[in-house]
Amino acid sequence: MMKPVYISAAAALSPQNSFDADTLLPDVISSNNGKLFVKDTDYSKFISPVAIRRMSRMLKIGISTGMKAVQLSGTEKLDGIITGTGRGSMRDMELFLGDMIRLKEEALNPTYFIQSTYNSVNGWLAMQTKCTGYNQTYVHRGHSFEMSLLDAKMLLHEATEPQTYLVGCLDEMTDDYFIVKSKIGYWKKEIPNSLQLLQHSNTQGSIGGEGAAFFTVTNTKANSICSVEQLKMLHNPSPASLQENIDNLLTANGLKLKDIDVVLCGMSGDARFQPLYTPILENTTAHTTVVAFKHLCGEYDTSTGFAMWLATRLFQEQSTPEVLIQKKGINPSINNILIVNHYTLNSASVVLMKKTI
Amino acid sequence: MEDLKLTLKQQIIESLNLQGMTPADIDDNAPLFGDGLGLDSIDSLEMMVLLERNYGIKIEDAREGRKVLESVASMAAYIEQNRKI
Numbered sequence: 001m002m003k004p005v006y007i008s009a010a011a012a013l014s015p016q017n018s019f020d021a022d023t024l025l026p027d028v029i030s031s032n033n034g035k036l037f038v039k040d041t042d043y044s045k046f047i048s049p050v051a052i053r054r055m056s057r058m059l060k061i062g063i064s065t066g067m068k069a070v071q072l073s074g075t076e077k078l079d080g081i082i083t084g085t086g087r088g089s090m091r092d093m094e095l096f097l098g099d100m101i102r103l104k105e106e107a108l109n110p111t112y113f114i115q116s117t118y119n120s121v122n123g124w125l126a127m128q129t130k131c132t133g134y135n136q137t138y139v140h141r142g143h144s145f146e147m148s149l150l151d152a153k154m155l156l157h158e159a160t161e162p163q164t165y166l167v168g169c170l171d172e173m174t175d176d177y178f179i180v181k182s183k184i185g186y187w188k189k190e191i192p193n194s195l196q197l198l199q200h201s202n203t204q205g206s207i208g209g210e211g212a213a214f215f216t217v218t219n220t221k222a223n224s225i226c227s228v229e230q231l232k233m234l235h236n237p238s239p240a241s242l243q244e245n246i247d248n249l250l251t252a253n254g255l256k257l258k259d260i261d262v263v264l265c266g267m268s269g270d271a272r273f274q275p276l277y278t279p280i281l282e283n284t285t286a287h288t289t290v291v292a293f294k295h296l297c298g299e300y301d302t303s304t305g306f307a308m309w310l311a312t313r314l315f316q317e318q319s320t321p322e323v324l325i326q327k328k329g330i331n332p333s334i335n336n337i338l339i340v341n342h343y344t345l346n347s348a349s350v351v352l353m354k355k356t357i
Numbered sequence: 358m359e360d361l362k363l364t365l366k367q368q369i370i371e372s373l374n375l376q377g378m379t380p381a382d383i384d385d386n387a388p389l390f391g392d393g394l395g396l397d398s399i400d401s402l403e404m405m406v407l408l409e410r411n412y413g414i415k416i417e418d419a420r421e422g423r424k425v426l427e428s429v430a431s432m433a434a435y436i437e438q439n440r441k442i
Contacts, residue, residue, distance in 0.1 A: 049376070050395060053375060053376055054373075054374060054399065103410070106409070107406050107409040108406065109372075109403060109406055110399060110402040110403065111399060111403060
């Protein structure tokens, strides 16, 4: 089995006040239009004025989140940067393709094209941190972030010296993307307030979301917040096979479901995927708190990143905000967290984390 | 010519998203790259697109392009002689 890796810092830009707030979810932001957009911050704190003028919103979001994680960790030298994105910089791509049509493929602005490539954020982060080491971007739809995390785990498993990688994810939602996906039933036809999303789990569709989350991941336990013990990716699992995989993962780590203090579930309010989570809600004992998070960040390819940021904050805070709770447990402290998430039927994942502080 | 220089400065500010700048901040003869406005190679591509889109000017020769993009004054002079729009 692969060695655990340790998270020494985490940062997230999300539709919630996750970036600038000192406490976890001090105020809850909701929407009534089926979309949850990232709450902007002052990007000029992280990016020079010369560079920022040419950047799309997604680039600013990704770079600022990555730089904040590095700042929080106090890391002076990164050994590599690994990022996952399901869709990359959608807005730049849409602008470039729109210009191609509008201008009949002539006199096209190069900036949109250059910055719309999936690895733009990684490139900028490497320049900003002066990291000339490993640099990788995974574009594996609903498993993009998980692939980045797995890559970091494999690199750190083989490392013989202390190493630190910046690992993260980002995805943005645009109006055009929302329209395209609505045609194949991604979003709810009757749109509830985002905070009521899970009360509408008997109908098809979810609400759109976006966000970025970055972590400094190391093989050194000292000064870390928590560990990522194990990660499992599943393709198109049935509720029974997901449950079996959860049980096997816990058994391999000497745990049972009753030992988990908090289960973070990716319930999206979509009736098609709710059965994946029913066994968890039914099988957890009175000890375990079951929480949901997609009513706060919306549905997108790399929402596991937001869940993992939430997990690191739950370890630090040792209490669970009421807005997250689906089933309240009596656990006196938060030491073990299990993340169970899905993105459409194709991608599901299970992540086991443990508190180290 | 003065009107053209003013229009050109406005177009440069807009297409390069030079936030907080006004045409008055750009000297007609100051270099656009390096010590002057501090623009870079992607900006030069954007300005080539600007010339093509707004004035119908297509510069194929890189050496000629460097001369044309030296300053607002050099750009305006070239546009006066070569514009197709």
